[in-house]
Amino acid sequence: MKQTNIQQQTRCYHCGNDCEEGHIEQDAKVFCCNGCREVYSILSQSGLCNYYTYNAHPGAEQKKESKRFDYLKEPSIVKDLIDYSDEKFTIVTFYIPNIHCSSCIWLLEQLNRINPAIYYSRVDFLRKQVNIRFNNKQITLHDVVEVLERIGYEPLISLQDVIRKQGSDKNDNLVKKIAVAGFCFGNVMLLSFPEYLGISVQEQSFREFFGWLNLVFCLPVVLYCASGYFVSAWTNLKNKVLNIDLPLAIGITVLFLRTAAEIIMHTGPGFADTCCGLVFFLLIGKFVQRKTYYHLSFERDYRSFFPVAVQVIEEEKERSVPLADIQVGQRILIRNNEIIPADAILLKGEGKVDFSFVTGESVPVEKVLGEVVYAGGRQTGEAIELEVVKPVSQSYLTRLWNNEAFTRLQDNHMQTFSEKASKYFTIVLLGIALGSFLFWLPVDLHRGISAFTAVLIIACPCALALSTPFTMAAALSIFDKNLFYLKNTAVVEQLAHIDTIVLDKTGTITVAGGNTITLHGEVSDYEKELIYSACSNSAHPLSRLVCQFWNHQHKLGTNSYYEIPGRGITADIDRNIVDIGSERFIRGSSFQNINPESTEVHIRINNIYKGYFSIKQHYREGIKSIKDISSAYKVFLLSGDHGHERETLSAVFKPGHMFFEQSPQDKLDFIKMLQSNGHRVMMIGDGLNDAGALKQSDLGIAITDNVNNFSPGSDAILDGKALSRLPNFFKFSKDALNVVYASFIISLCYNVAGLSYAVSGRLSPLIAAILMPLSTVTIISFTSIATHLAAKKRKLL
Amino acid sequence: MSIIYFLIGCSMVLALIFLGAFFWAQKNGQNDDLYTPSVRILLDDEPEKKEKSDDDH
Numbered sequence: 001m002k003q004t005n006i007q008q009q010t011r012c013y014h015c016g017n018d019c020e021e022g023h024i025e026q027d028a029k030v031f032c033c034n035g036c037r038e039v040y041s042i043l044s045q046s047g048l049c050n051y052y053t054y055n056a057h058p059g060a061e062q063k064k065e066s067k068r069f070d071y072l073k074e075p076s077i078v079k080d081l082i083d084y085s086d087e088k089f090t091i092v093t094f095y096i097p098n099i100h101c102s103s104c105i106w107l108l109e110q111l112n113r114i115n116p117a118i119y120y121s122r123v124d125f126l127r128k129q130v131n132i133r134f135n136n137k138q139i140t141l142h143d144v145v146e147v148l149e150r151i152g153y154e155p156l157i158s159l160q161d162v163i164r165k166q167g168s169d170k171n172d173n174l175v176k177k178i179a180v181a182g183f184c185f186g187n188v189m190l191l192s193f194p195e196y197l198g199i200s201v202q203e204q205s206f207r208e209f210f211g212w213l214n215l216v217f218c219l220p221v222v223l224y225c226a227s228g229y230f231v232s233a234w235t236n237l238k239n240k241v242l243n244i245d246l247p248l249a250i251g252i253t254v255l256f257l258r259t260a261a262e263i264i265m266h267t268g269p270g271f272a273d274t275c276c277g278l279v280f281f282l283l284i285g286k287f288v289q290r291k292t293y294y295h296l297s298f299e300r301d302y303r304s305f306f307p308v309a310v311q312v313i314e315e316e317k318e319r320s321v322p323l324a325d326i327q328v329g330q331r332i333l334i335r336n337n338e339i340i341p342a343d344a345i346l347l348k349g350e351g352k353v354d355f356s357f358v359t360g361e362s363v364p365v366e367k368v369l370g371e372v373v374y375a376g377g378r379q380t381g382e383a384i385e386l387e388v389v390k391p392v393s394q395s396y397l398t399r400l401w402n403n404e405a406f407t408r409l410q411d412n413h414m415q416t417f418s419e420k421a422s423k424y425f426t427i428v429l430l431g432i433a434l435g436s437f438l439f440w441l442p443v444d445l446h447r448g449i450s451a452f453t454a455v456l457i458i459a460c461p462c463a464l465a466l467s468t469p470f471t472m473a474a475a476l477s478i479f480d481k482n483l484f485y486l487k488n489t490a491v492v493e494q495l496a497h498i499d500t501i502v503l504d505k506t507g508t509i510t511v512a513g514g515n516t517i518t519l520h521g522e523v524s525d526y527e528k529e530l531i532y533s534a535c536s537n538s539a540h541p542l543s544r545l546v547c548q549f550w551n552h553q554h555k556l557g558t559n560s561y562y563e564i565p566g567r568g569i570t571a572d573i574d575r576n577i578v579d580i581g582s583e584r585f586i587r588g589s590s591f592q593n594i595n596p597e598s599t600e601v602h603i604r605i606n607n608i609y610k611g612y613f614s615i616k617q618h619y620r621e622g623i624k625s626i627k628d629i630s631s632a633y634k635v636f637l638l639s640g641d642h643g644h645e646r647e648t649l650s651a652v653f654k655p656g657h658m659f660f661e662q663s664p665q666d667k668l669d670f671i672k673m674l675q676s677n678g679h680r681v682m683m684i685g686d687g688l689n690d691a692g693a694l695k696q697s698d699l700g701i702a703i704t705d706n707v708n709n710f711s712p713g714s715d716a717i718l719d720g721k722a723l724s725r726l727p728n729f730f731k732f733s734k735d736a737l738n739v740v741y742a743s744f745i746i747s748l749c750y751n752v753a754g755l756s757y758a759v760s761g762r763l764s765p766l767i768a769a770i771l772m773p774l775s776t777v778t779i780i781s782f783t784s785i786a787t788h789l790a791a792k793k794r795k796l797l
Numbered sequence: 798m799s800i801i802y803f804l805i806g807c808s809m810v811l812a813l814i815f816l817g818a819f820f821w822a823q824k825n826g827q828n829d830d831l832y833t834p835s836v837r838i839l840l841d842d843e844p845e846k847k848e849k850s851d852d853d854h
Contacts, residue, residue, distance in 0.1 A: 123833055125836060175823060175828070179816060179819050180816070209802070213805070
């Protein structure tokens with residue numbers, strides 16, 4: 001009988017990972033690594049094991065090596081990080097990417113039980129922030145960070161967070177304005193009803209009283225809530241730009257002045273309710289348009305991934321120095337997993353630098369003594385000492401940020417439809433208003449003025465101003481559901497106007513770190529176990545790939561193991577000599593690597609050549625969809641790599657549309673060249689090397705596998721899984737634009753209907769009070785339903 | 798019907814109190830984080846340990 005080989009899978013009690021080989025046990029619980037076990041023992045000592053009862057396996061994997069926080073002892077750095085400090089208390093806010101479940105909230109709010117000097121900690125789940133107040137006599141900021149790190153919640157401290165905190169307080173009180181406008185609108189509506197329903201002759205005194213009250217309620221609405229429109233209209237007029245704020249500002253002013261005149265002169269009830277309602281709805285439109293993704297940042301640049309400080313060696317002593325103060329000639333110490341912040345020469349140690357942030361290539365590059373190491377690489381392995389040759393701001397990578405593309409303001413983007421339309425709208429509106437005034441002037445001056453103001457009131461483009469925000473906000477939330485995060489609503493329109501797409505290769509159409517590995521040669525099951533056991537000893541990425549390839553092999557005992565860096569490994573496993581490594585290492589120096597298309601790992605067991613693994617980069621699933629859109633769009637590929645994969649990629653890209661060995665600057669210049677030829681260019685990239693091109697393009701999209709990871713500054717962030725939906729995104733953005741056009745026509749119809757009353761000079765307040773909310777409600781419901789239907793049609797819902 | 802003046806005055810004062818309360822809440826940061834409290838309320842002070850209940854059976 002066959003024995004079913006189903007093993008009870010052991011999962012780490014802390015993080016829920018499979019514990020394949022060698023797990024650690026404590027208190028009859030299984031842990032995948034020492035890190036997880038340590039977190040558990042800290043929590044159990046503090047009586048915080050409830051952490052594990054809210055959610056199964058709430059922790060994060062702790063295998064990564066811990067970072068050092070020595071720089072947090074430097075007062076100048078601490079000063080920038082904390083929110084508030086006096087003799088006794090310090091308040092600090094940390095961004096912790098690992099916050100993901102209710103257990104996280106619970107644990108982080110119990111910090112007091114781990115260290116009583118922490119008085120208070122409060123989690124903001126959506127922002128992934130924790131606000132901590134602690135006694136600075138008993139515990140330092142450094143210790144607080146270490147407590148967080150020990151329980152598996154390492155805060156992300158970067159220079160840009162410091163900067164972001166300072167710049168985040170631009171608050172225009174929109175919510176307060178809406179509250180005031182809503183308050184006044186509600187009261188004015190109630191007070192206007194008696195007028196519309198009729199007041200008996202005996203109660204005429206009420207009419208006057210209600211009128212004055214209405215006027216009082218209008219004052220805060222016009223002066224406080226609507227102030228933004230007046231300011232914007234005025235600055236636009238000064239810059240000789242006609243935008244939608246001008247007719248809005250005119251409409252609000254005229255509404256208010258005519259209301260005031262009618263009430264003061266006892267000639268009528270005025271338009272107080274229309275005035276308040278208009279401002280209220282406009283502000284709601286503004287609020288809807290403003291969508292924020294708290295967990296995403298679209299403005300990141302190199303500073304957010306560089307360390308805050310570097311260890312500088314001076315007179316045999318280590319000292320933390322803030323990044324901005326690093327000078328040429330200083331000796332810096334970079335430990336395992338730390339990022340090299342400036343171009344520097346390797347002085348001591350064995351450099352194995354992972355440039356995946358910069359190029360997307362995750363296999364570390366070997367560096368020898370005296371070689372220049374460019375900024376942005378991450379050292380893997382032992383600690384190295386380097387001499388800085390260029391200041392941080394002048395380094396190869398950061399120099400890109402000095403390009404004009406980064407200094408220029410972000411308003412280069414295309415004019416939105418409502419901007420274009422409102423220009424003509426304003427001119428036509430003023431024309432009709434003046435025309436009706438001149439028409440009635442010879443007959444009756446009073447009627448002329450009344451017609452003039454009525455036109456401006458009724459044609460006030462409230463519905464027009466609302467159609468774009470509501471449509472685009474609905475579109476934004478549909479993109480959001482499809483893992484495509486846009487910076488703001490204007491990006492939807494830009495997406496609809498794109499005609500050229502430029503893609504980066506590494507990390508964008510290939511999966512960073514995800515490779516296809518194939519074995520060439522015959523290997524028996526026993527030999528498989530030998531190779532697996534040898535590779536499992538090594539931390540080299542290629543060895544790890546081989547181990548992944550043959551997952552869950554039986555592991556044989558290793559008698560001896562020797563790794564020659566950059567060449568390969570030799571191991572004595574179960575009395576067999578296993579050699580694994582580069583072609584040169586296995587087959588001698590006479591063999592040249594003849595196949596540059598893929599990386600190869602060769603195998604020799606007991607001096608008999610067994611074959612090799614070839615490792616090819618893996619393309620994202622969405623690559624087929626890129627081919628689909630290449631008929632409608634110009635699609636280019638820009639890659640920093642050599643042209644190894646030209647053949648494979650020519651299935652997707654047209655010949656002559658692929659460019660290899662492109663530096664970040666080349667990419668930027670290429671986009672510029674396309675733009676000067678009149679193209680509207682969208683750039684999709686992932687790494688810092690694309691940052692310049694992303695910024696220069698009309699629409700820069702950063703692609704990422706984990707939206708909380710580092711992504712360069714961009715207009716939108718796309719989850720790698722959603723790349724295949726790109727053609728649908730394009731179509732849907734065009735649909736959204738059509739919805740805006742349609743709602744524009746609807747609002748024009750309302751305007752024409754209202755104008756026919758208005759030009760006659762006999763506009764009753766009741767008609768205005770009905771027409772304005774009616775058109776608003778129509779537009780809002782039309783846009784949301786139409787956008788929804790369009791999304792359904794494009795299979796995005 | 799002059800009672801209307803009094804009623805309107807009262808309703809205004811009430812409404813202004815509520816508006817003021819909203820302003821105070823906004824300034825106090827009560828609307829800054831609208832999500833976390835919804836999770837926090839589900840966390841008991843000392844939830845029963847799962848292991849214990851397993852032993853009882």
